[in-house]
Amino acid sequence: MSEIIPEEHPFRDDDETAELKKLNDELRANPDDYDVWEKLVRATENLEGGLNRNSSPQAQQAARYVYHNFLAKFPLFFGYWKKWADLEFSLVGTESAESIYERAVSSVTVSVDLWTSYCNFKVDTCHEPELVRELFDRAADSVGLDFLAHPFWDKYIEYEERLELPERIFAILSRVVHIPLHQYSRYFDRFRTMSHTRPVHELVPEGLFRQFSAECVSAAQMKGGNELDIERDLRSKIDQYYLEVFHRTQAETSKRWTFEQEIGRPYFHVTEIEPAHITNWNRYLDFEEAEGDYRRVVLLYERCLVPLALYDEFWLRYARYMYSQENKTEETRRIYDRAACHYTPIARPAIRMQWALMEEATGRADVAANIFESILDYSLPDDLSIITRLANLKNRQDGQDAAMAVYNEHFSKPYASAATRGGIVTGMAKLVYQSSRDAEQARQIYNNNCDVCIDSETFWTGWLSFEISLPAYPKHLAQVKAVHHQIRTLSRLPAENVKALSQQYMVFLTERGDKSAAMEYLDLDALVNGSSVVTSFMRARMAVGTEMAAAAKVNGNH
Structure with missing residues (x-):
């Protein structure tokens, strides 16, 4: 029976475990520090001079606690799974060790060493x-x-040899000779040697045996041959068939050797992979996908995601491949779930965002919403892209009011930054305009939030871009000009932001301005791109021009 893992650390209050508690506290502060984890594992193994069946229950529980938490954090370290299984065997016995092995192979499903x-x-x-x-x-x-x-296949053959069952050895070899393996020729040589001593009906699958037999009997009847001639011809035909198998396996092995020899590190570690090895994995995946054998493609993805488990791009690539296959929705979902729950921190939301789209596409919009909400709740509460994604999801599924509710909720959060609030206002205005084509209603959203977002670059960029993007109408130029004027006179943006927005407005003047656009463009160009002296002069001249225009307006009203 598997031993129960304590939720809280079981370290005693004594000198021997003081180091364990110190290391454990360091990991609570920084659970990603692999070096500290490694020290903690080593220190635990050395408790009481080395753990064994006579170790105290507290020391045994401490070891289980450390291994459990270490491998929950880094489940792909197959060597530590084996060490834990060996420890459980020495402490408790077979059943406890086997339960660890089962957990191990469910965590590292493609480790040849672990399965062996x-x-x-x-x-x-x-x-x-x-x-x-x-x-x-x-x-x-x-x-x-x-x-x-080959280490696994060798172990399987060795077991059947121990039981002295040549028919089972031959069955294993019959399977292996079709697989492109590093040591394929060794297995083929043994298979061919054994085939000379096995009954002829064991040499090929039943359907192929009937086909070859019929061909040999027909040939013998034409030549007047006997039973021995038939068997000799049959064995010759089967031998020729397997010679073709050998050449085919040899060719497939050679194709893959090009990529296999460039793999570099095939096991997991927290250190980075060399760029050349990443390129090689991508090329290898391209090759297997083009070959079209689903099982081989999946195996290669699983293999590459051992050393590359911390690389989001490969999880996304795997999910896209699986999604492209027929009836593989659950398999695709498991890929996203594994990546999100074990290897990709929530602060890197790309995989979760893609997962949410997949859930929505398969009719589980509530799950998609939960994914976005979990990102906002647990890691990125002020992330504008996630808020926008969630609002758009609600708009698609439940309508504009639901989307606006999302925007309003996050706008009112006390920790919402100026950039996020400005982006939310832009999102609300865009939502209103896209649904109603009522520019005035959308513009009112900007006007209503101008005071709150006076220092938000995203707000002013959104408003100016919105006005510029509208189709031409009688007051179009005046409206764009009014927003630009507010940016220069009312906003509390840094000078470089004001300059960038003025340059955006200047492009608008050249594309959609009136007859006076050239003069206004040159005035602004001198103001935003001129030297400090030119800028001061232009600022004074434009201020005078503004005052004269205001006075003329007053006199005209009289």
């Missing part, structure tokens, strides 16, 4: 051949196609 160790453990501790073979077959389904799976 598990099978070796099973061989040593189980005396029921069918149960052992069941595990070997599970392992073969998980890692049997791996280019470097």
Whole structure:
């Protein structure tokens, strides 16, 4: 029975465990520090001079607590899973160790080393051949196609040799000779040698055997041959068939060797992968996808996501591939779930955003909304892109009022930044205009929030861009000009932001201005791009011009 893992650390208050508590406290402050985790594991293993069956219950629980939390944080460290299983075997026995191995292979499904160790453990501790073979077959389904799976296949053959069952050895070899493996020729040589001693009906699948037999019988009847001639011809035909298999496997192996020799680090670590190795994985994936064998493609994705588990681009690539396959919605969902729950921090939301779209596309808009809300609740409460995505989701699914409710909720948050508030106002105005084509209603949203967003660059950029983007109408130029004037005279933006927005307005003048646009453009150009002296002069001249225009307006009213 698997031992229960304590939720709180079980370290005693003594000198020996003081270091453990110190390291554990460091990890609470920074759970991503791998070096501290490694120190904690080593310190735990050395408790009481080295853990064994006679160690105190407190020391044993401390070890379980550390291994459990370490491998929950870094589940792809297959070597530590094996160390934990070995420890459980020494402390408790077979059943406890087996439960750790089961957790291990569910976490690192494509580790040849881990599956081989598990099978070796099973061989040593189980005396029921069918149960052992069941595990070997599970392992073969998980890692049997791996280019470097020969240690596993060797262990499987070794087990059947121990039981002195040549028919089972031959069945394994019959399977292996079709797989592009690093040591393919060794298996083929043994297979061919054994084939000379096996009954002819065992050499090929039943359907192929009937076909070859019929061909040989027909040929023998034409030549007047006997039973021995038929069997000799049949074996020759089967041998030729497997020679073709060998050449095909050899060619497939050679194709993959180009990529395999460039893999570099095939195991997980927190350190970065070299760019050349990342390029090689992408090229290898391109190759397997083009080959079109679904099982081989999935295996390669799973293999590459061991060393590249912390690289979002490969999770997204895997999810896109799976989504492109027929009837693979659940498989796609599991990819996103694994990436989001174990390897990609919530502060990097790209995978979760893509996951939300997939959930919405498959009729689970409520799940999509929950994904966005979890990002906002637990990591990025003021992230404008997430707020906008959530509002747009609500608009698509529940209508404009639901979207506006999302915007209003996050606008009123006390921690909302000026940039976020300005972006929210822009989002609300865009939503209103897109649904009603009522520019005045959208403009009113900007006007109503002008005082609150006076120092928000996103607000003023959004408003100016909105006015510029409208189709031409009688007061279009005047309206754009009015917003630009407010930016220069009312907003509390840094000078570089005002300059950038003025340049945007100047482009508008050249494209959609009236006959006076050239003069206004040159005035603004001198103001925003001139030297300090020119800028001061232009500012004074434009101020005088503004005063004269205001006086003329007053006199005209009289």
